[in-house]
Amino acid sequence: MVRIDPLGYGTKALAHDAGLIASSTEMSGIEYLSVVQVLPFYPIRGLERGLEGRVVLKITVTTAGRIIEPVVVQN
Incomplete structure (x- = not known):
C-alpha cells in the first residue's frame, strides 16, 4: 500500500515543508x-x-481526481 500524506500533515513532515503547499489548497477536516x-x-x-x-x-x-503535472521537488 502506498501512503500519501499531504505535506505538513505527516508524522515525519518538516516545518519548512509547509510552505510548499499552494495557498489555495484547503486541507482542514478532510479525510x-x-x-x-x-x-x-x-x-x-x-x-x-x-x-x-x-x-x-x-x-x-x-x-475529476486525475493527477497531472507531477514534479519531484526534493529527494
Missing part, C-alpha cells in the same frame, strides 16, 4: 479514502540493505 491500493516495486538490494528515503512531489489534481 482520505484509498480507492486503489498499489504495491510499489522495491529493488531487492535496497530492501536487503534496509535502504529507505523520502521524496517530496508537487502534483496537480484535476476536478
Whole structure:
C-alpha cells in the first residue's frame, strides 16, 4: 500500500515543508479514502540493505481526481 500524506500533515513532515503547499489548497477536516491500493516495486538490494528515503512531489489534481503535472521537488 502506498501512503500519501499531504505535506505538513505527516508524522515525519518538516516545518519548512509547509510552505510548499499552494495557498489555495484547503486541507482542514478532510479525510482520505484509498480507492486503489498499489504495491510499489522495491529493488531487492535496497530492501536487503534496509535502504529507505523520502521524496517530496508537487502534483496537480484535476476536478475529476486525475493527477497531472507531477514534479519531484526534493529527494
